[in-house]
Amino acid sequence: MSATIKDIAQLAGVSHTTVSRALNGSPLIHPATRERIVQIAEQLHYTPNRSARSLVHGRSNSIGIFFSTLGEGTSSSFFHASVRGVSRVLQDRYNLVVRGIDDYADYREVGPKRFEGALVMSQQDRDDAFLRHLQEQQIPHVVLNRRAGGEEMASIVAGDREGAFALTKHLIGLGHRRIAVLEGVSGFRATRERMSGYEDALRAAGLGRRRDYTAAGRYDLASGYEGMLRLLALPERPTAVFCMNDEMAVGALKAAREAGISVPDDLSLAGFDDNGFSAYVTPPLTTVRRPIEEMSREGARVLLAMLEGRPAPAGTTCLPAELVVRGSTGPCGCRSSAG
Amino acid sequence: MSATIKDIAQLAGVSHTTVSRALNGSPLIHPATRERIVQIAEQLHYTPNRSARSLVHGRSNSIGIFFSTLGEGTSSSFFHASVRGVSRVLQDRYNLVVRGIDDYADYREVGPKRFEGALVMSQQDRDDAFLRHLQEQQIPHVVLNRRAGGEEMASIVAGDREGAFALTKHLIGLGHRRIAVLEGVSGFRATRERMSGYEDALRAAGLGRRRDYTAAGRYDLASGYEGMLRLLALPERPTAVFCMNDEMAVGALKAAREAGISVPDDLSLAGFDDNGFSAYVTPPLTTVRRPIEEMSREGARVLLAMLEGRPAPAGTTCLPAELVVRGSTGPCGCRSSAG
DNA sequence: TCGGTCATTGTTCACGTGTGCATGCCTATG
DNA sequence: CATAGGCATGCACACGTGAACAATGACCGA
Numbered sequence: 001m002s003a004t005i006k007d008i009a010q011l012a013g014v015s016h017t018t019v020s021r022a023l024n025g026s027p028l029i030h031p032a033t034r035e036r037i038v039q040i041a042e043q044l045h046y047t048p049n050r051s052a053r054s055l056v057h058g059r060s061n062s063i064g065i066f067f068s069t070l071g072e073g074t075s076s077s078f079f080h081a082s083v084r085g086v087s088r089v090l091q092d093r094y095n096l097v098v099r100g101i102d103d104y105a106d107y108r109e110v111g112p113k114r115f116e117g118a119l120v121m122s123q124q125d126r127d128d129a130f131l132r133h134l135q136e137q138q139i140p141h142v143v144l145n146r147r148a149g150g151e152e153m154a155s156i157v158a159g160d161r162e163g164a165f166a167l168t169k170h171l172i173g174l175g176h177r178r179i180a181v182l183e184g185v186s187g188f189r190a191t192r193e194r195m196s197g198y199e200d201a202l203r204a205a206g207l208g209r210r211r212d213y214t215a216a217g218r219y220d221l222a223s224g225y226e227g228m229l230r231l232l233a234l235p236e237r238p239t240a241v242f243c244m245n246d247e248m249a250v251g252a253l254k255a256a257r258e259a260g261i262s263v264p265d266d267l268s269l270a271g272f273d274d275n276g277f278s279a280y281v282t283p284p285l286t287t288v289r290r291p292i293e294e295m296s297r298e299g300a301r302v303l304l305a306m307l308e309g310r311p312a313p314a315g316t317t318c319l320p321a322e323l324v325v326r327g328s329t330g331p332c333g334c335r336s337s338a339g
Numbered sequence: 340m341s342a343t344i345k346d347i348a349q350l351a352g353v354s355h356t357t358v359s360r361a362l363n364g365s366p367l368i369h370p371a372t373r374e375r376i377v378q379i380a381e382q383l384h385y386t387p388n389r390s391a392r393s394l395v396h397g398r399s400n401s402i403g404i405f406f407s408t409l410g411e412g413t414s415s416s417f418f419h420a421s422v423r424g425v426s427r428v429l430q431d432r433y434n435l436v437v438r439g440i441d442d443y444a445d446y447r448e449v450g451p452k453r454f455e456g457a458l459v460m461s462q463q464d465r466d467d468a469f470l471r472h473l474q475e476q477q478i479p480h481v482v483l484n485r486r487a488g489g490e491e492m493a494s495i496v497a498g499d500r501e502g503a504f505a506l507t508k509h510l511i512g513l514g515h516r517r518i519a520v521l522e523g524v525s526g527f528r529a530t531r532e533r534m535s536g537y538e539d540a541l542r543a544a545g546l547g548r549r550r551d552y553t554a555a556g557r558y559d560l561a562s563g564y565e566g567m568l569r570l571l572a573l574p575e576r577p578t579a580v581f582c583m584n585d586e587m588a589v590g591a592l593k594a595a596r597e598a599g600i601s602v603p604d605d606l607s608l609a610g611f612d613d614n615g616f617s618a619y620v621t622p623p624l625t626t627v628r629r630p631i632e633e634m635s636r637e638g639a640r641v642l643l644a645m646l647e648g649r650p651a652p653a654g655t656t657c658l659p660a661e662l663v664v665r666g667s668t669g670p671c672g673c674r675s676s677a678g
Numbered sequence: 679t680c681g682g683t684c685a686t687t688g689t690t691c692a693c694g695t696g697t698g699c700a701t702g703c704c705t706a707t708g
Numbered sequence: 709c710a711t712a713g714g715c716a717t718g719c720a721c722a723c724g725t726g727a728a729c730a731a732t733g734a735c736c737g738a
Contacts, residue, residue, distance in 0.1 A: 002450060004694055015718050020696060030716060047450050052694035054390035055723050062401070062434060070426055076419035076615075083418075083437055084409045092448050095436045098422055109431050111341060111386045174348060217582060221619045254619050276415075277616055278594045280560045343724055354688050369686060391724035394693050671727060 001181045003044035011040050023048075062095035063303065064115045066130070068123040070100035073185050073219055075247055077275040078292055082121055082144070085296030089304070099256050108131040114223045115139055117303045119296070122146040123188040140306040146189040147316050154306070156299045156317045162287035163321035164197025166243070167270055170286070170323060172205045175332035176268060180213035180238035182227045182248050188219075194244050194272065213238055217248050224251025232259050239267060239332050246271035246278040249285050253328070264330035274324055283327035291319045342383035350379050362387075401434035402642065405469070407462040409439035412524050412558055414586055416614040417631055421460055421483070424635030428643070432608025446472040454478055456642045458635070461485040462527045473619045479645040481638045485528040486655050493645070495638045495656045499529050502579070502627035502660035506609055509625070510579045511544045514671035515607060519552035519577035521566045521587050527558075533583050533611065552577055556587050563590025571598050578606060578671050583618045585610035588624050592667070603669035613663055618646060622666035630658045 005023070009016040014033065022029045022037040023046075029037075054060050056287075065086055067074050087096055099119075101249070104110070107130060118134055118141040120127065131148060134141045143155035171179050181198050184191040202209055212234060215227035224243055231238060234257065243249035249271030256263055263269050263283055271278055274289035298317065305312035345360070348355040361368045361376040362385075368376075369492035393399050404425055406413050426435055433455070440459075443449070446469060449457075457473055457480040459466065470487060473480045498547065506593035511520050520537050523530040541548055551573060554566035563582055570577060571594065582588035588610030595602050602608050602622055610617055614627035637656065 002452065007696075016694085017696080017719080018717060020694095021717090024696085028716065035718080045447060047447055047452070049394070049452050049694050051390050051393035051452065052723090053696085055394050055693090055725090056695050056697090058723075060390060062436070069637065070419075070423045074419075076415040079419045079422075080409075080413075080415035083422075087439065087442065091442065092438075095434065095453075096438070097401070097434045098426065098437050099431075099435070100426065103426065103430065108384065108386055111384070112389065113341065113388050121388075198521055221615060225619070250616060250619050254621060257621050276560060277589060280564070280589050281620060282593060282596050284593075315536070345724075355724085356689080356726080359724095360687090363726085365684065372686085388724050391693090394695090394723090395725050395727090397693075448708060537723085 002049075003041075003046045005046075006048065007044060008037060008040050008046060011044075012037050023283070026328060057093060058113070059116050060114050060146075061099050062115060063090060063117045063119065064097045064110070065119045065121065066099050066101050067121045068100070068127055068188075069102045071102075071190070072097075073123065074121075075219060075245065075273075075275065077273070081292040082296045085293040086119060086300045089297050089300035093304075101130050103126055103131075110134070110137065110139070112137050112139050116139060117301060117307050119144060119299050121296075122148060123185070123190065125189060126187060131292075140303065141304070142303045144295055144299045147193075148189075152314055154312060154314050154317075155218050156295050156302065156304055156319065157225070158290040158292065158295050158319050159321040160193035160290075161197040161200075162318075163272065163290065163323065164194040164244075165201045166197075166321075166323045167272070167288050168198045168201035168242060170200065170244065170325065171208070171268060171270065171329060174240075174268065174329060176240040177332070178210075178213070178236065178238040179207075179208060179240045179242060180215065180231050182215050182217050182241055182243040183253060184217055184219040184244040184248070186216065191244060198242055215242065219245050221247050221251040224248025225255045226251075228252035228255035232256070232261065237267075240329065241267065241269050243269065246273045246285060246287055248273040249287070249328075250277065250281055253281060253285075263328050265333060268329040268332070270329055278324075279326065286326045286329040287324050289322045289324050292323070295319055300320060341388075342380075342385045343388065344385075347376060347379050347383060350383075351376050369471060391414075397452070398455050399453050400538060401436050401454060402429060402456045402458065403436045403449070404460065405438050405456045407439070407441050407527075408441045408458045409437075410441075412462065413460075413526070414558060414584065414612075414614065416612070419637045420631040424632040425458060425639045428636050428639035432643075436577075440466055440469050448475065449473070449478070451476050451478050456480060456646050458483060458553075458638050458642060458671060460635075461487060462524070463526050464527065464528060465526065473505065479642060481642045481645075483634055483638045486532075491653055493635050493641055493651060493653050493656075494498055495641065495658065497629040497634050497658050498660040499532035499629075500536040500539075501657075502611065502629065502662065503533040503583075504540045505660075506611070506625070506627050507537045507540035507581060507660045508543070509664065510607060510609065510668060511540065511546070513579075513607065515579040516546060516671070517552070517575065517577040518546075518579045518581060519549075519554065519570050521554050521556050521570070521582040521591060522578055523558040523583040523587070525555065525558055530583060538579055538613055556583065558584050558586060560590040563587030566596045567591035567592075567594035568598075571595070571600065576606075579668065580606065580608050582608065582610050583611045585614040585624060585626055588626070588667075589616065589620055592620060592624075602667050604672060607668040607671070609668055617663075618665065625658065625665045625668040626663050628661045628663050630660070634658055 005016045005019040009019045022034040100306040166192045217223035271285045274287045278285035344358040348358045361373040556562035556566045610624045610626040613626045617624035
């Protein structure tokens with residue numbers, strides 16, 4: 001099996017204490033001794049036993065990234081970008097453990113001994129129970145993607161509200177007055193944020209919000225398709241539709257095309273996220289780019305700072321989202337706004 | 340901090356050994372004693388210290404899922420489906436640690452003490468060095484997505500070759516004779532498998548393979564677009580194009596549309612993977628459904644069997660891929676096959 | 679009643695690492 | 709020369725858990 005510090009100690013003719021100190025850079029060790037020990041360690045391919053270290057330090061050396069769910073509701077591109085970003089920052093200083101919050105039957109498995117820190121990719125308020133658990137267990141954590149808790153909790157969000165506001169304003173600027181929204185999962189915080197950005201923009205333009213211009217969706221392709229069918233069946237059809245993510249927008253696009261409605265000539269359509277596909281469908285989607293990978297990277301950096309006792313920003317950090325205008329939105333071709 | 344078995348022992352008036360045995364279901368313990376101990380444990384919210392357990396057992400309780408890379412070349416839907424499948428099987432019996440092979444500067448960090456088992460989502464032969472390392476370290480592992488090693492190594496693959504064969508045959512059956520291929524990353528094993536399926540089908544139909552009908556790509560949207568531009572610029576344009584994944588097919592679709600070429604009337608186009616978007620773009624993509632999540636689930640099951648000493652299948656297990664015919668492929672409209 | 683057996687529990691050590699305290703050596707200083 | 713002090717190292721224990729072995733007591737058959 002693999003070598004231990006005791007093996008090294010024996011070969012070097014010193015005690016295991018000396019070896020431990022030498023390898024950990026203690027200033028107490030004579031340079032020559034250290035040199036010798038390091039060489040022997042190299043030679044034996046010594047790798048410290050994480051479990052033993054964890055035991056003595058009371059730290060597990062692993063960090064969890066928790067998603068509300070690993071299944072439906074978490075889009076692939078979002079999941080990928082998140083894990084990639086965090087993984088890049090943590091490198092191999094910590095084990096990155098991926099889990100879905102809804103997979104836990106009992107949060108008690110999540111303890112400070114098992115997770116040194118946690119990144120919570122939180123979509124819904126339902127996750128608050130999990131966050132409370134983390135707090136009780138005194139596990140340092142950063143909430144990503146959702147404004148959560150008070151000033152004491154660090155969270156990193158991307159400008160959902162601002163993005164939705166800018167997008168809606170863009171549509172209004174194009175002359176649209178009948179602007180519908182294809183909603184995401186209603187429990188998700190991002191859904192509410194985007195909704196309020198949409199509403200604020202309407203209000204700022206003196207437009208009222210119409211109940212029938214909201215269609216429910218689930219952030220996936222199928223629900224985008226179905227929701228669009230419902231909107232198209234309305235007696236007074238909207239001239240623009242804001243889909244709360246790109247997946248739904250692609251679904252909506254299909255529904256529109258099948259109904260013989262041209263985008264953007266007959267109807268403007270916009271998405272959210274800029275998930276990669278949005279630039280490639282036809283017409284390319286106007287959308288809002290959300291800096292997901294940056295968000296997860298920043299979250300990981302903040303968590304590291306917390307773990308290492310460095311000063312870490314509390315409260316909410318908001319990374320700006322950016323309106324990306326492409327071909328799926330155009331000037332309103334409707335006969336005035338008389339309605 | 341959290342309670343230990345010693346705390347419980349003291350409260351129960353027994354030795355810590357008795358507590359350990361009671362909680363681990365040893366038959367040596369008197370039912371009444373066990374009852375009492377379990378109750379106290381509940382009361383104290385006892386959770387076993389994983390590090391201590393790991394140390395004494397020499398097992399880390401974590402399993403790694405390693406991707407060739409977490410960055411480019413690994414599509415989001417593939418990544419998501421893989422992690423989800425494995426996570427679902429492992430539940431909370433193990434920590435699932437996600438890493439990119441190319442992120443390691445030194446494989447020595449991957450040892451049997453740190454990873455009890457490994458799932459390798461391998462794309463390229465370059466990963467063989469990593470696999471050899473796992474073998475040397477005697478870390479049980481299962482290779483997913485790629486046929487690797489000899490009979491002694493377990494690997495689970497999805498029918499890349501068979502799928503590509505079926506797809507190409509489908510195109511030939513529609514009357515196509517000039518069938519081009521838009522290749523994925525050339526180092527990837529899946530690329531070679533799909534290529535050979537394509538070639539075999541051509542050969543079986545008595546068709547020769549033309550050098551100029553191969554365009555290089557990288558499994559992403561942009562390279563699909565660029566590759567298609569090159570194919571369209573050929574003096575004798577192909578009547579059908581097999582794209583090695585759906586991402587590239589979507590990129591290719593955009594290029595075709597911009598060139599004023601109608602799919603499938605002027606040109607048939609097919610993808611691979613059935614990544615979810617393929618059914619929703621216009622026209623919906625003919626593709627091959629790869630059972631990625633099943634593959635990862637099966638891999639996890641096999642690994643669990645290996646770890647628990649149960650009989651596990653060695654060698655390669657191949658899960659069938661399924662041809663899905665949609666609207667992007669149609670009968671060849673070219674003036675005979677005279678060329 | 680005594681030896682033996684079984685059921686139940688306790689004692690002690692091990693896993694690999696890190697740390698407080700003791701120890702020994704060398705040197706400088708009075 | 710004696711002593712103090714700094715440097716380098718070793719000893720012993722702790723972390724929480726599990727297991728081999730020992731020990732205790734009850735019960736049974738002879």
